[in-house]
Amino acid sequence: MQPDAPQRPLPVTNEDTHAFWTGGERGELMIYRCENCRTYVHPPAPFCPECESRKVGPEPVSGKATVATFTVNHRQWLPGLPVPYVVALVELDEDPTVRLPTNIVGIDPEKVTIGMPVEVTFEQVEDLFLPMFQPRKD
């Protein structure tokens, strides 16, 4: 019998990071942004590196992104780990310098390419909503 799939190791959240990991409950990908100069700040930090404003907070983005790089993992590193799976870094449409580690889902892993347009989808684990990305439907 196959062992059960292990649970994804989750983050502890705090005042800065909570919105990123829970915005998916409303279907929103929340990224920190400077209220003053509108720079995106990721990972979430209460300081704008462009204008030094402390007024930086979570705002929803479109969830559209592009695959910057990826790997298809074939090795079952843990008992029950479902393979193959795709790990990718995706760059947000609003600001490609904001790059998110994620899984690419909803596609044959062998068909993922660098430059592929993707959009966010969320997977709930306990109280968190993990941003995943899938091929764009439009």
Place this chain on the structure above:
Amino acid sequence: MKNQTYGEKNVAVTGIGMSKISRRADKSALALTIDACMEAIEDAGLKRSDIDGVASYPGADNNASGMSPVGVPQLMDALRLDVNWFSGGGEVPGQLGAVFNAIGAIAAGYCRHVLVFRTVFEGTARKLNRTANASATGGRNYGQIVHYTPYWAIFAAVQQALYFQRYMHDYGLTSETTGRIAVNNRRNASLNPAAVYRTPFTLDDYFNSEMLATPVRMYDCDVPCDGSVAILLSRADAAKDCRNPVLRVESVGCAQKVRYSWDQIRGEALARQATISSSEMMWSRTDLKPSDVDTAQFYDGFTFHTAAWLASAGFCKPGEENDFVGDGSRIALEGQLPINTGGGQLSLGRMHAYGQLHEAATQLWRRGGDRQIKRDINVSINTTAGGPLSGCMMLVKE
């Protein structure tokens, strides 16, 4: 002339030590560390009482991963060392950060003789627990890694595959080239009695090794092992009184000018990682040029780290790595730029840059036995890599 204004030029490697390196040690990690450290002290012709500083990377992690089972305080106490300064920690510019710290302590006048060591017990750790290589576990996690953990990117091969893939995409690096690097290092290991894996393999063997996480194959990965390496660094004037020819630190590169982040690392750095700014700093502090380098002991936690360093250190341009490596003859022991002459982490074992530093001194002191570079050599470079981790340094035999 870029002269004594740079503190590292007043520091020399004066002794080296290495425990037995194996997949399963027959003694404790502390015992391995003592083997390496006492050998380095004796190699320099010094006594324990001469040691007035100790440094290590990345400091004891006090867990079962085997990543860093022995810290500076434990070693200092076991050897009853009385010191002026010590430092152990992982928040440094790459795996050689403990060496850079030691250089700083000597240049500042805190110390004359600093013992630097790196101990791993990952071979045993993984035999006891197959998942000891995971960088996170169930439960909730902290730190920069949390952006990777939920996505099962908690294994080095998976996480590093992202940079490897992008390097192939941006610069056309081929698996044949990384395979040639793996084959080269194994051939060198076959001539090194200390190496964990010594049976030569072919490019076909490389291509047939297990595909772990595209494009990373088994033979792209270094070998978790048990062992300890010690490097003794001394102030240059004190080095002259030691037993070995002086190996002066010519230059250090420890600049971090891409964001220190595994994922937000920018632009070119997504492929080349943090190697660019550390290399620029190293070359800015010396009159030497890449053509002056006799041997390169590159970081090879994964094969593509070495390919990236060929370009970042200036031996070829980015995109020319395939041509430079060619059929492997240029990087071989007999070639223009012999690399990882002891087998590197890929075959000697994952001593995390310290095996390579030990090997640089071994070659410059002409102790390489069957793997000794035949021609006269005087200049070596060592590098580190892996996402935001990067650093480099040059040694010159006086």
